[in-house]
Structure formats: structure tokens, C-alpha cells
Amino acid sequence: MNGAPNAPSAPSAHHADVVIIGAGIAGLSTAHHLTSAGVTVAVLEAAPYVGGRMATDEVDGFRLDRGGRPLITSYPELLRTPGLEGAAVRMFAPGVLVHSDGRNYRTGAVGSTRSARSALTVARALASAPRPPLGGAGGALDQARLSAALGRLAATPTDRLLARPERTAREALAARGLPARTVSGFVRPLLSALLCDPELTTSSRCADLALRAFARGRLFVTAGGAATLPELLARTLPPGTVRTGVCVTDASINNVTTKEHGEIGCRSLVLATGARAAAELLPGLRVPDFHAVTVLHHTAPTPPLTDPLLLLDADRGGPVAHTAVMSAVDPSRAPRDRVLISSAVLGTPPPAAELDRTVRAHLARLYGTPTDDWELLAVHHDPEAVPAMSPPHDLRRAVRLLSGLYVCGDHRDTNTVQGALFSGRRAAHAVLRDLGVRPAREQASLSAVA
Template sequence: MATLPLSAAMERGGEREREGERERDPAARPRVGVIGGGLSGLCCAERLVRSGISVTVFEKAEVLGGRMRSDQVDGFTLDRGAHAIFRHYPEFSSTFDMDQFSWGHFGQSAGFFDGFRIVDVGNPMGNLKLVRTLFSTGVTLIDYIKIFLRYKIMFRVLGPYAPLHASRKDMPVKELFEKKLGLSQGFVRNFFTPSFQPIFLCPPEEMSSQAVDFIMTALTCGGTALPAGGVQAVVDQLARRLPDEVIRLGTSVEQISKNSIRLHGESDETLFDAVVVAADWGAAAKLVGKDAVGSPQFSRSSTTWYFRFEGKPPGSSTPHTIVPVGESMVDGVIINLAFVNSIQPAYAPMGWSLCQVTTVGLAKSTDELSLKRRLEYFFGPTVHHWDMMSQHYEWEQHQPSHLPRFDRDTPKDCKENSWMQPARLSNGVYCCGDYRAHPGFDGAIKSGKAAAAAVCEDLGIHVASASLVKPPRAYLFWLWHVMVVFLALMTTLVVVM
């Protein structure tokens, strides 16, 4: 029977003794302050609490959520920005109890508006009626097979974060599609660009191939959805896992150091063993300095507007989501609109419709009359009877940019995800947020968990598991992939013959 060396045994015994002391006396537990009650900050706090650490979350707003907030107005659910939950993002699906949400699904298709008509375009594997409309956009059968093999099989077998690995060369996605993969210009111009421009807020020349590969892989694993209660429901599930005394709303932090936080309007400092800055980039830069958090580039600004009207959306078969084809990214242009109550019925009262419209730029770049004139191209004069809700949400920094990263210095401990930056800024000060990782929900969650792990490591505490959901059995995973590969090969043989 193998035995531990004396020094290792003493160290392990001391660790058990310290853990027992923390359980008996909560005051003996290390204290960590987390600044920011958005998705990343709450993920960090939740993992720290499960690791046995005393945590306080400081949120300057009166509601948790950050960019993932939803307002309830006259029975309507208004998300603060256009959102779609990628249910198969690896971190999202392993962090949240998916069965607790009541999901409304976007479906397998979207409406493409070419200036004259709305064409329903989508995945023909989900609906055979979409075969004709998909290929009418200029997408070829060879395009479809290449996309299927790359995202449905290759990256799923390699792993969800394989597209972001440091060993993979990054490039503009247009170069990847047209030169490396040999996809048609029709696919890039008429299908990919209108589908992904609303997500990235930039043309294909400015999109990172790594980021696109990651999102496309998640999309082919499963679609997008909205939970009842809005995207706020995601944040609320995290908040319910935390003790009530952890959250301090309406509390603004003015200054921090490695072991203290001073609140706005107070002279005394609150002592902590570590401080995690989980605020947005602007607030984080003020607290710890731009040199510490870096100067990430952000995509263009955007504004989300809401219109309500009685009855169903115009037209008998209007798609849930509509994107214009061929629009340039200039202020005031509509880049995406959705009848969100058709996706998630809980977003509007019975008998009403809610149209969510997203435009490029801040609110000052357009007005109600200009918006309705643009919407008239889509639906005709009926839009002038729609009631524009007073709430609109503008984001000067829509999200961190997805620009290709050609010359980046990837830390040794971040090779598996080259977009990740170390959470540790200095002794006792840490930072997290999607601008510290790959942009989006998944990056925010992963960065928050990484910050919690770094804090526990420095405090000498065993960190709780990053995943709360049991993964599927391995043999079922590989059996499914073998079946998919077999079907793909058979399809290819039929096409070739």
C-alpha cells in the first residue's frame, strides 16, 4: 500500500484542519469582494461560495444582470438588447439547470429580406421545405456538405473549444470561407453575412474565423432560444443559489486595493482577503487602471427598440426573425428584427404582438418616424399603427470585438482557449468578464469561473467543481458521432454517384 511522504501528509492534514475550522466558525472563512452583479460576477461568486468562501457582491444598479437584464412593462417582457441564448454553449449547458427554464425556440429558419420580399431560409435537415429557398440564395450543395462536415462533425469530435485553441491560425472569416474552404460567394454574401452581421456588428472582413467557428459549432449542436421571464431568468437562477446576505444592490465602489474596498460616499474601507473586479471594461479601467485590464476593442454601438400592437404579425407565414440582406453597417440601419412573442409567448399578453428592432448606432441616430418608414419596406403601411414603447436600450459598447487575432501572446495556462486572459491582475486583485475571454455568454461564464479558481488557488482552498451538471455518458456521445459520420459519408457517396 502506497503512503504519502511525511511533508505531503502533514500538508494535507493541515488543509483538512483549516477546512474543519472554517465549517465550525464562519468568521474564519476568507472574505472575497466581487464588484459587479452581471453574469461573470455571479458565476465567480457562486463558485466561491460553493468553495466555502465568504463572498459579498457589490452591484451599483438596483437589479442584478448587467447586460442580461429584462424589464416587465404592462405585461410585456423587454430584454435590454437583442439576445438569443445558445443553449449548447459548453459553459452555459454545464452551469445552469436547463429544465428549470421554460424555453421558446427560434426555430430552424429566419426571414431574409432582399428589399422586395421576405424569404424563409434555414436548415433543410430540420425542414425539407427549406431546401428550395436555401439554394435560391446562392448556397450550393457542396457549400452545405462542407459546412456540415466542418461544424457538425469535425469540431464536435475535437471538442467545443477546439476552434479557440492557440494552435489554430486566426484569420478573417471571409478569407477562411472563400480561400481555404472554397465556399461560394453566394454563401458568404447572401447567407452568412446577413445571418452573422447582427451578432458581430461588422462585415465578414472583420470577423475572426476562430470566433465564427466556435459559434457555428454551438449552433449546429442545437438552436437558440429565449426563456420565459426574459434573459433575466438566467441571472435569477444564479442569484437563487447565493445566500441573501451575499448580494448588495445599489452599492457603488469608488476605490479598491488588494485587501480592501471603499464604497462611494464612505470614508471607511471594508477589508477582504481578495477582490474580484467583474464590472464592465469602463468601470474596471477606472478602478484598476487601463494598463491592468488592457484596452480591448469593442464592436459598434447598437440600440434596441420595441413596438407593440394587437393581433398577430402581418402576413400569414411571417418568420419569427427577419434580417435584411445587403445592408451596410451605418448608423440608423435596421440589422435585425424579431417578433419575440412568436418565439417565447410569455413575452407579450395574450392577443398582442411584440416586435423587437435593433439598429446600428445610438438612439440619437434615428427616431420613431424614421424607424417606421424603414419598417414599412418590410410590412407595408400597417406599421404606422404600431405603438412604439417608450423604453429603448442603447449600448455604446455592444460587446467586445471579434476582430481576428493575428499577433497575440497567449499565456501558457490559456493555450486551450487563446482568447482567455489570466484572471490574476496583481496580488489579491482579480478580473473577469467576457472582454477577458471570448465575447458572449460563454466567455463571461468561463472568465468568472476562472477568476474563482485563481482566488482559491492563492488562498490555498480547494476550488469547487466548475460544472454543476453531469455530462452525458461517454459511450452515448461517441455512438452518436459514429452514426453522424456514417450518415455524412453515405450522403456524400450519393451526391458523388
Template sequence: MAREHGGRCDVIVVGAGAAGLACAADLSAAGLAVRVLEGSDRVGGRMRTDRHLGFLLDRGFQVFNTSYPQVRRRLRLRDLRLRAFTPGVAVHTDRGRLLFTDPSRRPREAADLLPGRLASARDLAALGVLSARDMLLPARVLRRGQDTTTLTALAAAGLSGDIVEGFFRPFLSGVFLEDELETSSRFFHLVWRSMLRGTLCLPAEGIGAVPAQLARLLPEGVVRTDAPVRELTAYGVLLDDGTETAAPSVVVATGPEAAARLLPGLTVPETRTVTTLYHAAERSPLAEPTLLVDARRRFLNTVVLTEVHPGLSTDGRALVSTSVLGVPGPEEETAVREALAEVYGTDTGAWEPLRTCTVPGALPAMPPPHPLSRTSRVTPGRYVCGDHRATGSLQGALASGARAARELLADHRRTARA
């Protein structure tokens, strides 16, 4: 076994996703010598963007929320050149397409919020109270609330089955990657708050621009790609090439499956899998950057990404993204294309399939009671972070990385004083 020598190394971070990069940034800022080892050829983990057949394709449909506290703390939003979605969601129903929009941002487009269209007057009043509460209360109050399922919380808020089935279930299925609304109500309230307070966007260069910026903010030479870790050792980590890299502390910042392999005995949650179908169309089937969901739930959501940013295509064709739960077979993909023809009101037969992107473990399952943050400490000198240790979001990943750095630094100082 070869030992790698390259100067002092206090901490090895395994994985260059959002959590690992945040952890490395905080440890480096505190003066520790950090090395980040990433198994693939680029940073980002699940937040990756590829150039494919003249299009920029994310590894599964993702959005960027500007209201997350960790995002505001760590990222230079102007450098991401963000492009915004419509502040609302279009719902395809048996009565046609209805727009569920934020009336405070686009009052002229709020006609579908009149009683009797998307919802009754009673439901609209209950929704207004729910939204005002989540938007205005301090986040710490929402975090301490009773944790039930989202479905139970919506009923407790006075929302009828009509609006739950007509809007919340179709919309939130794409947010939580589950269609039973069994996700933690505390997480739902925090997500709803973030949507009301922030803007949903895409970086001009795709979602991969986010971890790329985080990596650029680290000292030069900290991140090493194409360095898959086989196992942890008494001295540090053993790479697949047989090289052992030594450090007194190791942070595992991978997905839950890899974390459980590297840290035997670690308890990890179940995860949700999502598949995104990318198609190219000669012309845009919807001339607006609006997320579209289906009341019949034949897919999670669909959007014309080139309406959000035309630069995602180099030849002028429209880029359509559609996501579904799990891994669809050929017959299911055909059914989705037929549903898209109805939803968009156009012939989809000539649409070119660009890529079918399945993301296993895209989000952790978060049924109640769900702790919004877990300790990173596993054993002395061994730590773990990632959205599976917090909440399934960019905020959760970054916050988990920050917590791992805080706990590691506290242990490091105690050891130094001993």
C-alpha cells in the same frame, strides 16, 4: 472613512453580471467567504429584463443558447421555461422572404435550400462541409485553428460572395455587432458550432431570468445590490457611500470601461454598441418565432417576440424587437420603421413605440488574432473577469468568471502553504 464589519470576507466580487456570479459560485463552493457588490438595484449586468407598459422587455435583444458548456454546467434549464426560436433565419431579399433553415431539424421547410434559391449548388456543398467540420470536430481543435477574419475564413471555405453577402453578412452582423465580418474566425467557428449543436431560446421571464437563477444558487446574503464601488483600496474596496469593505482579494467583474477605471493601466478592447427598438402592434406581422434579417442591411435583425412566448405581453398585442448598430437618430428610426413595413408586408404607422434601448459596450470587438481567454491576474490580490477577457457571449462571460475563480484559488492555496 467607515469600515464595514460583518464577519470574515475572503473575496469581494465587484459586479453581479454573469461573470461575477459564476466566479462567486465557484469561490463559495471552494469554501471561501465571498461578497458580491452590485451597483444597480438588481443582478444581471447587461442581462436585464424590465416590465414596461404591460410587456417584458430585455435590455436589448438577446438570445439564449442551450449548447454552451458553461450553461449546461451551471443552470437548471427546465426552471427557465425556455421558448425556442425557429431553427433557422428568414432573409428578406429582392425576391421575397427566403428561409435559411437547418434541414436536419425541419426537412419539410428546407425548400429554400434547393440550389438556385438561397445559394448555388456549389455554395450549398461548401456550407455543408463547413458545418459538418464545425459541428463534429472537438472544440479544442477549432480553438487552435489559424485565426483570420470571418470574411477570410468564409472565402477559404469555398463560399462565394453571393452567399456571403446574401446571408452571412446580414446574419452575422447581428451576432458580432459589426458588419465588416472582421471578427476572429476562431470565434466564428465556435459560434457556428454552438448554433448547430444547440437551440436558440428565450426564458419565459426574459433574459434576466438567467442571472437571477445564478444568484439564487449562491449562499444567502452573498449578493448586495445598490452598492456601487468607487475605487479599490489597499484593504478592499471603497463604496460610493464612503464605506470601505475589506477583503484580501478583489475580483473586478464589470464591463471593460468600469474595469479600466477600477484597475488603472488595464488594457481593454474596443466595444460595440447596439440599439433595440421595441414596438407594440395590434396583431402579429409574422405568425412564427423566426428571426428575420435584411439582405440590404437596413437593420441587424427583427423578430416578433410574442411569437416566441406570448407571455411577454399582458394585453394580447404583439411585441416586435428590431436592432440596429450604434445609436440611431430620429431620421434613422423612421427609416427603420419604413423598412419594417416592407419586410413584414404591413403598415407599421400605428405601431406604438415602447422603448428605444441603447446598450453601450454590448460586446467586445474581437478582431484577429483574438485570444479566446486571458488571465484574470492583474496584481497580487486583484483579478478581473468578464466577456471582454474571453469572448463576447454568455459562454465567454461564465468561462472568464470560472477562470478567475481557479486562478484566485490557486494563489490562495500557495499563500496558505507559504
């Protein structure tokens, strides 16, 4: 095979060029790059839905994400992954709201991009936009230092960031001359939201990449919930490519056995599951440590905040790391005239019997309003929500284990949607090289709605 036909065929019931185990964002990205090059693919998913940890539950008309991290418009893989052209996004207001010393400060804001037509346009505009003073991050000199540091990160090429000495993010920030107040009042709570690591044990290189992404772009969510991205990717693959509710009992390079469909022959196998599930199928594969995340969703009679801002807690005065009135960011996540507040607790949460009470008390302080009449809609705890990236961390862990056997996911790259998508592309290109197929060249664009 050579090049990319206009209409890749779907796999047969018992054979495909490539079998992908796992229909998370990495596996679906791999499938799109492969089918765009004319390769037949079968994506097998044990769950009854696609998306893995990017799942959204529907409860009484609310759309509730199981994960708690925002996306950033400057993630390049959102623009490079075929199939994401129709994804609508909902922007947070520029910057973030930080609760520090018992007060809320608007920080890190950039110029308005309400008229932007695409995420790429947003990212380019923000890369050169002036930043106003950063309240809550120290005095005028501290704010100037922080703005200068973010500006330098935004302009630094990736290879130069990755050439820096690697240490923990906490050690690197202390060595760069940023005042402790600035780190604790802005950088630490921001990285907690982006990387789910409040203790800043993450590799400094990974932290720099996350901060640079923030400096270059805007925080956003996908309209309708996190599941929108994987659902869109699955829908735009050739019919019959994705099969959910399929339990794989045995797998090899040229044959996969399932309970539901028997044996499926193939030429290559891609493991696109989480790290632990991949290690169960392939003993010896390294399983990283993880950051646990608990997401709570509440509804309230009136919105505690009308602006679509991400609220971070710099005081660490309770279990909540960050929270947002999600119905203000994305109205489609709540029924008409209803309010949705989504909050994330990092690490080990309080005991279940007191979790809601403790979180509700903390939210009352963060939003400055009583929460006694708020209703808890759902709680989702994932002890392995985010793979840890402690130093030394290999940002480009091998996706090709041997010819015909590949692995991808956020545990092979960075622990973000960007990392998962990029690992999927790397795996697909490794497969294509071994099959002797030239990758197709596509460019996707997200439609941005402020």
C-alpha cells in the same frame, strides 16, 4: 479549507473571503463557483439591479430586453454554471428567416426537438440532425457547400478551430471557397445577429466558434427576459451575498471601500465589471473597441409573423440587422393578446428624431406589412454593448493579474454569454487555487420548453 461544505455561509457585513465588484453574468458565475467550494463572497453592484447588460425593463406589462442577441443551446457554460438548473428557455423555430432579394427564405432549419427535455438533450440531438436545403443562400450547389461547411464546423474540436490561421472573418470566409452570395445571403447576417459585427471584422476563430455553436444547437431566449438568468443566479446564492446600489470608491486586494457600507475586508478581489469600468478601478487594463447596439421594441395590432423565427436582413436595405416577434417566441414577454416585436440596429443608429420612422419603414419591408399603426414601446442604445474581437484576439486573456487580484467578463474571453460565464469560472478557479481550496464539481441543466 478543502472540499465544499453543504451550506456555504454568507459574508459578514464587513468581511468576506472574496469581494466581487459587478453583479453581471460573469461576476455571478464567479460567485456561484466560489460559494459552491465553501468560500464566503460579497458581490457589490452599483446599479439597483443585477445582470449588467442582461437587463429587462417592464413597460405596461411588456418585458423588454435592453440587449438584442439570442442565446444558443450548445453554449456549454449554460450547463456547467451552478444555479442555472431552474432556467426555462423558449426556443426559436429551427433555422432562421432571411430577407434576401426582397423575399423571405427559411434557411438553416434542423429537425424538430419539441419533445426535448433539456438544453443538453437539444444540443446532442441537433449535432447529428440532418439539415434540409438552405433557401436564399444560392443554388443547390451553394446550399450543399454551406451545409457541408456547417457540418464540418459542428464536428471540429475547439483546439483544431483555434489552431487555424487567424484573420478577419470576412477574409477567412472568402478564402474557404464559399460563394459570395452564400456569405452575404446567410453567413454575414447570421454572424451579425450572433456577434453584432455586420462588417465581419471579428477574428475568424471567434466567428468559427459562433458558427459551430449555431450548427450544433438551437437559438433560444430565457423565459421572461434576458434578466432571468442573472436574477436566478443571484437568488440561488447564499442570502446576503449580493448587494445592489453599492458604490465602490476604492479597492485593493484586501480591502474595498464603499459609500454605503464603509470598508469590507477580504482576502481576494475580483473585478467583474465591463471593460471600461474595470480599467477605471485598475488603470492600465486594456479597453477594447466596442460594437454599438440599439434595440427597439414595438407593439402591433396583429402579429406580422406567427412563427417564432429570427428574421435577418441580407439585403442591408435599412438600419435593422435582425428582428423577431418576441411574443411568438416567449408569450410571457407581452400581456395576453398583445404583440411584441423586438429589433436590433447595429453600429451608429439614425438620428433620434428619425430613428423610429426609419426603422418602422424597414420593418414594413422585412415583414411585408404596413407598420403605420405600430406603437413604439422603448428604445435602448448602448454604444459599448459588445466588446469587439478583432484579430489578433486572445480567447483566453488572463483572469489572474496577481495573487489576490482577478478580472473577468466578456472582454476576457468571447463577447457572448458563453464567454462571460466561462471567464467567471476561470476566475473562480484561479481564486480557489491561490486560496488552496479544491473546486467543487457541479453540473447544471436547463429545462427546455419548445
